[in-house]
Amino acid sequence: xxxxxxxxxxxxxxxxxxxxxxxxxxxxxxxxxxxxxxxxxxxxxxxxxxxxxxxxxxxxxxxxxxxxxxxxxxxxxxxxxxxxxxxxxxxxxxxxxxxxxxxxxxxxxxxxxxxxxxxxxxxxxxxxxxxxxxxxxxxxxxxxxxxxxxxxxxxxxxxxxxxxxxxxxxxxxxxxxxxxxxxxxxxxxxxxxxxxxxxxxxxxxxxxxxxxxxxxxxxxxxxxxxxxxxxxxxxxxxxxxxxxxxxxxxxxxxxxxxxxxxxxxxxxxxxxxxxxxxxxxxxxxxxxxx
Amino acid sequence: xxxxxxxxxxxxxxxxxxxxxxxxxxxxxxxxxxxxxxxxxxxxxxxxxxxxxxxxxxxxxxxxxxxxxxxxxxxxxxxxxxxxxxxxxxxxxxxxxxxxxxxxxxxxxxxxxxxxxxxxxxxxxxxxxxxxxxxxxxxxxxxxxxxxxxxxxxxxxxxxxxxxxxxxxxxxxxxxxxxxxxxxxxxxxxxxxxxxxxxxxxxxxxxxxxxxxxxxxxxxxxxxxxxxxxxxxxxxxxxxxxxxxxxxxxxxxxxxxxxxxxxxxxxxxxxxxxxxxxxxxxxxxxxxxxxxxxxxxxxxxxxxxxxxxxxxxxxxxxxxxxxxxxxxxxxxxxxxxxxxxxxxxxxxxxxxxxxxxxxxxxxxxxxxxxxxxxxxxxxxxxxxxxxxxxxxxxxxxxxxxxxxxxxxxxxxxxxxxxxxxxxxxxxxxxxxxxxxxxxxxxxxxxxxxxxxxxxxxxxxxxxxxxxxxxxxxxxxxxxxxxxxxx
Numbered sequence: 021x022x023x024x025x026x027x028x029x030x031x032x033x034x035x036x037x038x039x040x041x042x043x044x045x046x047x048x049x050x051x052x053x054x055x056x057x058x059x060x061x062x063x064x065x066x067x068x069x070x071x072x073x074x075x076x077x078x079x080x081x082x083x084x085x086x087x088x089x090x091x092x093x094x095x096x097x098x099x100x101x102x103x104x105x106x107x108x109x110x111x112x113x114x115x116x117x118x119x120x121x122x123x124x125x126x127x128x129x130x131x132x133x134x135x136x137x138x139x140x141x142x143x144x145x146x147x148x149x150x151x152x153x154x155x156x157x158x159x160x161x162x163x164x165x166x167x168x169x170x171x172x173x174x175x176x177x178x179x180x181x182x183x184x185x186x187x188x189x190x191x192x193x194x195x196x197x198x199x200x201x202x203x204x205x206x207x208x209x210x211x212x213x214x215x216x217x218x219x220x221x222x223x224x225x226x227x228x229x230x231x232x233x234x235x236x237x238x239x240x241x242x243x244x245x246x247x248x249x250x251x252x253x254x255x256x257x258x259x260x261x262x263x264x265x266x267x268x269x270x271x272x273x274x275x276x277x278x279x280x281x282x283x284x285x286x287x288x289x290x291x292x293x294x295x296x297x298x299x300x301x302x303x304x305x306x307x308x309x310x
Numbered sequence: 311x312x313x314x315x316x317x318x319x320x321x322x323x324x325x326x327x328x329x330x331x332x333x334x335x336x337x338x339x340x341x342x343x344x345x346x347x348x349x350x351x352x353x354x355x356x357x358x359x360x361x362x363x364x365x366x367x368x369x370x371x372x373x374x375x376x377x378x379x380x381x382x383x384x385x386x387x388x389x390x391x392x393x394x395x396x397x398x399x400x401x402x403x404x405x406x407x408x409x410x411x412x413x414x415x416x417x418x419x420x421x422x423x424x425x426x427x428x429x430x431x432x433x434x435x436x437x438x439x440x441x442x443x444x445x446x447x448x449x450x451x452x453x454x455x456x457x458x459x460x461x462x463x464x465x466x467x468x469x470x471x472x473x474x475x476x477x478x479x480x481x482x483x484x485x486x487x488x489x490x491x492x493x494x495x496x497x498x499x500x501x502x503x504x505x506x507x508x509x510x511x512x513x514x515x516x517x518x519x520x521x522x523x524x525x526x527x528x529x530x531x532x533x534x535x536x537x538x539x540x541x542x543x544x545x546x547x548x549x550x551x552x553x554x555x556x557x558x559x560x561x562x563x564x565x566x567x568x569x570x571x572x573x574x575x576x577x578x579x580x581x582x583x584x585x586x587x588x589x590x591x592x593x594x595x596x597x598x599x600x601x602x603x604x605x606x607x608x609x610x611x612x613x614x615x616x617x618x619x620x621x622x623x624x625x626x627x628x629x630x631x632x633x634x635x636x637x638x639x640x641x642x643x644x645x646x647x648x649x650x651x652x653x654x655x656x657x658x659x660x661x662x663x664x665x666x667x668x669x670x671x672x673x674x675x676x677x678x679x680x681x682x683x684x685x686x687x688x689x690x691x692x693x694x695x696x697x698x699x700x701x702x703x704x705x706x707x708x709x710x711x712x713x714x715x716x717x718x719x720x721x722x723x724x725x726x727x728x729x730x731x732x733x734x735x736x737x738x739x740x741x742x743x744x745x746x747x748x749x750x751x752x753x754x755x756x757x758x759x760x761x762x763x764x765x766x767x768x769x770x771x772x773x774x775x776x777x778x779x780x781x782x783x784x785x786x787x788x789x790x791x792x793x794x795x796x
Contacts, residue, residue: 051535052331053528121735128755149690160694160704260697261764305734307694307704307759 109133113294117170120301127301134302137295141287150306155265155282160306163262167251168310174300180286181254188286191253196238197277210234211272217247217259220267333455334530334596336438337448337588341615350426351435359482362489368392369714372751379491385751391675394712403671407664414660416546418652419633420553424539425610430532433483433525434594437476444472448591476526477518484517530595534606544605550651552633554609556583556600559639560630564600567624582630588620589613589631599631681717682710683778685758685789693796699764703793707756709778711748718781720745725774725793726762733758745781760793768795 025037028046035044068074072084083089108129112120120126139148145156152158157165166176166189181189196202202210212222213231222228235247242255249257256264265271265280287296303309366376366389373380378387386393393400415422424431445451445468454465488510489497500506501514524532533540547553561581565573570580583600590598592613597606599613611633618628638648688704696702711717721744723731733744734757748754760774774793779786 051531053531054535124735124754127735131757147690149688151691151694158691158694160691160702161696163697257697261695261699262697305757307702307734307757308696 105133109292109294109298112298117174117297117300117304120297121170121305127305130298130301131305133295133298134300137291137299138302141291142299145284150303155280157264158262159303160308161262162308162310163257163260164251164308164310165254165256165264168304168308170300170304170309172251173303173309174296176284177296177299177303178286178288181284182281183284183286185286185288189254191242191255193242193255193275193280195277195279198279202234202238202276206230206234207273207276208269210239211269211276214247214258214272215267215269218261218267223269331531332596334594335448335451335591336594336596336612337591337616338442339592339612339615339619341618343611343615347426347435347610347612351432354427354429354432355436359486362486362494366390372714373493375493377490378493381491392712394710397678400671400675403667403674406667407671410660410664410667413546414657414664416543417548417551417654417656417660420547420551421540421543421607421609424533424543424608425554428539428608430524430537431594431608431610433479433521434529436479437525437529438594440475440479441472444468444475473526476522480518480521480525481514483521484514487517488513530606530608533595533608540605540608548656549635549637550654552635552650553603554599554607554611554614554631555634555636555639556589556602556631557629557634557639558600559643560627582621582626584620584624586620588616592616679785679787680712681719681778681780681785681787682712683776683787683789684708684710685776685791687791687794691796693794695796696761700761701764701766701768701795702759702761703774705758705760705776705791707758707776708753709746709748709756710753711750713750715750717748717750717783718745719748720779720781721758722777722779723760723774724777725760726766726768726772728766729760729762729774729793731758731760762793768793770795 024039025035025047026044027033028035028044031046034047036047038045069082070084071086072088073081074084075082112126112130112133115123115126120130138146138150142150146152146159147156150159157163162168164172166172166181176189179185179187179189182192194201197204197207208223209227209231212226213228213235216222216228216231236245239247242253243249243258244255247258249255263271264282265275287299291299361377362375364376365374366387367374368387373387375387376389378385380387384395412423441451445454454468457465485501492510497506497510501510528536558581560583561579562583563573563579564581564583564585567584570584573580589600590596590613592615593599594610594612595606595608597604599607614629614631614633617631621628621630638650641648684707686706686708688706692703694702694704707721709719711719721731721733723729730742731744733746736744736746736756746754746756758776762768771792771794773790775788775790777786777788
């Protein structure tokens with residue numbers, strides 16, 4: 021290659037020797053510190069290959085002398101977190117349910133822990149905000165099948181309802197129609213009577229006296245004489261405005277005909293006692309707790 | 311440092327691949343601008359090194375340091391001001407004012423920031439002073455560096471002394487930095503007994519290294535190659551701004567006193583400049599101001615002092631180099647009178663913006679509330695029907711107490727008629743007006759339940775106002791949200 025470089029007259033700097041249609045380029049080299057930094061960066065990068073995971077192989081990758089992995093980092097951080105939580109949860113486990121709600125710091129801890137665990141375990145049925153769905157109670161309101169005090173809520177979480185656990189809440193709404201205890205016409209009549217208990221309109225020609233009689237004969241043992249329900253056996257209050265499955269005539273007829281037996285699993289054994297405690301406080305603090 | 315030829319010949323074309331750093335040996339100088347620079351250096355460094363030790367009484371339990379960045383507790387203290395993380399926008403205002411002030415400086419007097427106030431300039435100036443003190447002035451240093459090869463004990467001692475003093479200053483700079491983040495006297499004690507937190511040593515190390523390298527070695531390279539500000543300033547200055555300028559209207563050509571007389575006798579024109587190169591010798595970035603305004607010129611004014619000294623000696627008018635602009639050089643050449651326009655649309659707008667943003671910040675600071683409430687409506691479920699048909703909404707309420715003492719707060723709501731309010735976990739003796747104690751200098755989160763009776767005929771959504779009142783001081787804060795029916 022012939023050397024076309026020359027000294028530019030105006031600036032006194034050498035040109036690179038390149039010529040583009042008469043336009044020449046001054047050779048203005050980079051400063052030394054810049055070059056040194058540049059090469060240092062390259063050396064640094066090579067160091068990375070040695071120290072950290074870098075190159076993909078046929079199966080796996082070069083793991084580097086440090087055997088660093090971000091997954092292991094996460095595991096360490098998670099176990100640290102568990103340790104920190106563990107210490108805090110000890111205080112929660114030692115305090116009584118009522119004391120937890122009175123202490124703002126413990127309440128905040130229980131609510132935070134409860135909310136997280138609720139999202140993981142309870143939300144599939146009760147919804148992420150515990151608003152419930154048809155057949156799954158809304159935990160924000162003040163209507164409780166098995167009781168809404170802190171202790172009662174905790175008991176329900178621990179052992180569930182019809183869960184198979186020896187200490188579970190156990191009861192059944194009989195399938196009055198399917199079992200042949202009541203005839204279809206009687207079911208319609210008592211369904212209308214139940215609607216009348218909470219001031220809902222009844223269908224035309226409905227016999228209130230007959231309805232009352234059927235109710236007394238079949239229902240009062242669980243739901244009570246006035247239909248106020250009984251939390252001992254998980255029998256809902258039929259006089260209020262909250263209906264787990266629905267308050268329309270057809271749904272009530274369906275309930276009486278086929279019975280109802282919603283299941284809630286027992287959480288004892290799956291969740292540790294202080295977590296269950298936190299969850300009881302969380303559910304209680306949603307607003308409906310008694 | 312040896313700045314001679316390169317060890318490896320990386321010559322691919324013709325020149326070397328990189329330009330060799332030309333070491334600058336600024337000569338000592340005295341005069342008006344040197345005095346201003348000494349004064350500003352003493353002031354800036356004094357503030358930086360001593361401010362953490364200034365105390366400010368904020369009462370028991372609160373930090374007593376006037377300026378403190380308390381990262382663990384996320385608080386910033388500046389004398390009577392205490393800022394919380396959510397008030398970071400004050401810093402936005404501060405940055406806007408700072409930027410406008412820089413713009414204003416530029417439109418009035420060019421790179422005042424670069425020449426007098428920039429930390430790079432201040433510390434480099436200090437390091438040069440040390441170098442001069444230990445190794446001697448320009449000529450001596452050049453001679454000693456050129457001698458290079460033969461290492462003498464005395465020279466070795468000088469170099470060691472210089473770097474030791476530099477490192478000491480650098481270390482002190484890093485040390486002062488960490489004092490802004492901790493209680494200064496406590497940390498000084500801890501540092502002296504090697505009991506300070508690791509992070510403090512790391513930061514001192516980092517800032518010692520940056521100070522030592524930037525002020526001791528990089529120097530003018532930072533301004534020329536690394537800093538974006540010179541490029542921005544070139545766009546900010548205008549024809550009316552006065553800059554350090556060689557007044558070429560005082561005549562060309564430049565030649566020595568003796569030669570000038572000879573040339574004059576021959577009838578040639580000769581300028582005031584005697585080409586003594588003093589302006590170049592004192593320049594901390596090693597440029598020649600006579601080539602006009604340029605990137606490398608930080609406008610420190612030292613060449614003005616150097617030139618004035620020479621002009622005085624030879625009995626010519628001073629300020630051959632001075633703060634001036636092209637407009638006036640040309641006017642003088644044309645025989646017209648000088649005009650300097652300090653008040654121009656640009657400077658007026660900058661001043662107005664500084665006043666507006668500064669005023670706004672001051673207003674916001676003086677009228678900011680020390681009791682605050684934020685409300686967040688439950689999203690899921692938005693409303694809950696209770697067994698008696700009444701409707702309940704739940705809210706997460708966050709209360710802020712920015713005062714240094716505990717306060718008793720009452721919560722009221724203005725919303726749907728006959729609505730009742732309850733705070734989870736609080737059995738208030740005052741029915742429908744829950745009261746709670748707010749800890750000093752902290753926030754508290756509450757769960758608030760608002761219930762309306764079933765006979766209320768409400769819109770789908772109606773406004774509800776949460777009012778919190780400090781029972782003792784009568785201070786009130788409020789927030790508005792909505793009450794929703796299912």
